Amino acid sequence: MKFGFFDDKNREYVINTPETPYPWINYLGNEKFFSLMSNTAGGYAFHTDARLRRITRYRYNDVPLDNNGRYFYIKDGRSVWNPGWKPMRTKLDSYECRHGFGYTKFNSSKNDLRAELLFFVPNGEDAEVQMVTLTNESKKDKSVSLVSFVEWCLWNALDDCTNFQRNFSIGEVEVLDGAIYHKTEYRERRNHFAFYSVNSAPDGFDTDRETFLGLYNDYDSPVTVMKGKSGNSVADGWAPVASHRINIDLKPGESKTLIFLLGYIENADSRKFIAKPEQGLMQTNPALKAINKTKAKKLQERFSTKAQVMKAFKELGAYWDDLLSSFTLKTEDEKLDRMAVWNQYQCIVTYNFARSASYFESGIGRGIGFRDTSQDMLGVVHQIPKRARIRLYDVAATQFEDGSAYHQFQPLTKRGNADIGSNFNDDPLWLILGVSGYVRETGDKAFLKEMVPFDNDESNRATMFEHLRRSFRFTTKRIGPHGLPLIGRADWNDCLNLNCFSTDPNDS
CATH class of the missing domain: 2.70.98.40 (Glycoside hydrolase, family 65, N-terminal domain)
Incomplete structure (x- = not known):
């Protein structure tokens, strides 16, 4: 039907x-x-x-x-x-x-x-x-x-x-x-x-x-x-x-x-x-x-x-016209062309809501996901590079000194969600993906020198590049018996919870 x-x-x-x-x-x-x-x-x-x-x-x-x-x-x-x-x-x-x-x-x-x-x-x-x-x-x-x-x-x-x-x-x-x-x-x-x-x-x-x-x-x-x-x-x-x-x-x-x-x-x-x-x-x-x-x-x-309402509605349309002008696709396949438009809209929505609220996510049990929003930046950086930069800074600011991170943070406070905590071993790697994608798209290499706090502590800061280095080392230092990264909590797949519930270490 x-x-x-x-x-x-x-x-x-x-x-x-x-x-x-x-x-x-x-x-x-x-x-x-x-x-x-x-x-x-x-x-x-x-x-x-x-x-x-x-x-x-x-x-x-x-x-x-x-x-x-x-x-x-x-x-x-x-x-x-x-x-x-x-x-x-x-x-x-x-x-x-x-x-x-x-x-x-x-x-x-x-x-x-x-x-x-x-x-x-x-x-x-x-x-x-x-x-x-x-x-x-x-x-x-x-x-x-x-x-x-x-x-x-x-x-x-x-x-x-x-x-x-x-x-x-x-x-x-x-x-x-x-x-x-x-x-x-x-x-x-x-x-x-x-x-x-x-x-x-x-x-x-x-x-x-x-x-x-x-x-x-x-x-x-x-x-x-x-x-x-x-x-x-x-x-x-x-x-x-x-x-x-x-x-x-x-x-x-x-x-x-x-x-x-x-x-x-x-x-x-x-x-x-x-x-x-x-x-x-x-x-x-x-x-x-x-x-x-x-x-x-x-x-x-x-x-x-x-008249006031219709003026604001027209301005909203112009806003989306501008966002969509960064990337256009015209082929002989109308479905492919349509996807190129609606996918960009979906990516912006995903940036705004960061999967914290939807019909299937109540907005109560989580905030913005560390790995989720790091991934999401790849879909919007060509449209809203300034906002993507701010979000990536906020993500990195919830990271711990050892390179690990809160799995989620609240968008209001921008602080890590202690209810969910850490020990998701793949989370830090996604920051590398998000930041590198941003730099490749914008050429903003100065972002790598930006001073970013650990765990929102302004007295303890390091460059963004140092945050990325610690992200990489956190994962590569936690290796299983076969030389593969250990699985932590819900790594790579939300249904995988092996190492945190077992005394037997498991590889990714």
Whole structure:
């Protein structure tokens, strides 16, 4: 069965049924703000680190598949449906998802009402733009409601799904105008918060999951959506969410466009709060100080109109045009030409996410892999040489003096992941491959003289070349009885764990 096709002209993969064999994921973002987006609008967003700065919740290995995401519920009379099909799974009259380079589009319809959605992360911004356009294709007036929904993650994704006795007590929000602010732990120990806004005055809202869904309801039967009335809830602990209700009247042929923004803000400690809460502010505890929203409001203003959104979307396209111009292929085989384009996109995505977050990697149990990202540099150095240089420096900085290394490091702290540790005997060799590939492509021999710390200790540094020399000697000094390198933990193949679980040394 065929589930979609490549649109080579627009550089998009077009999916024409929501019931794919597995959720098909796109990866949005190029710098610090990243999103996973499935063909049914499932997925989540994070800033820099999928474990330590998770913005929205997502439930891996759940039933049904691909639960939780950025959902828009449309109530048109008795019919309730989602443009991405899930979670309502209402049979749609038409459905189309287009995964493009750094963006995803949906175009669906039900009962002569068309919904067009655009999701993307603008370059240079810590936000995901969600533009929704509803069009009445019938010959009669329509009165519909559009209800948005995201569920906040309490930042540390591992703690969020394990430490319930604490997490059920700490959730905090603020609500002001068309924006819902998630500020859990901001007062105590964080300098960052998230927000979910809309560029229109909402007719209702919810920030408490139980109020929005009903205690025993699933995402396919939220009580506030089915009843047509929001609870206007202000969360206090438990499970904070963000939902807006917009009631829309459409004449035949008329369209309405709304812009939702999922954003992340950091404030200096001296500028975390404002002296006096804004008029009309609602928050978990009225006695608490209100967060400083200056940066958030400016970000919301930059994407308050369709023209602003389309300008940023055009700039995203130009960014990818520039990246892909470094290497082009034109042959008589359209599939080969297509692969040369999409492979480069995949390589950039792999650089950005470093396999730390995907549909099969939860973003919790690992950070950036030492050997993984060293290999990945070979695929992107011709496109983003400056960023490749920075990543290789970060990799080498987690190395130990004896040439060994942490198997992974966290992208937020850039420090080795002690939970995973070391003793992967092949890891150090991949740094040699990555750096040599970078130097061959760029001619930047000065990089070999760059001073790089061991284990992020700035008082203990050596040249990059010395790091490579120690990488080589670490492996060649650990030889088995047949003169081959010893296998350590998951060397060369993640399933090989011989020497670390046995007293009998084994060769590679």
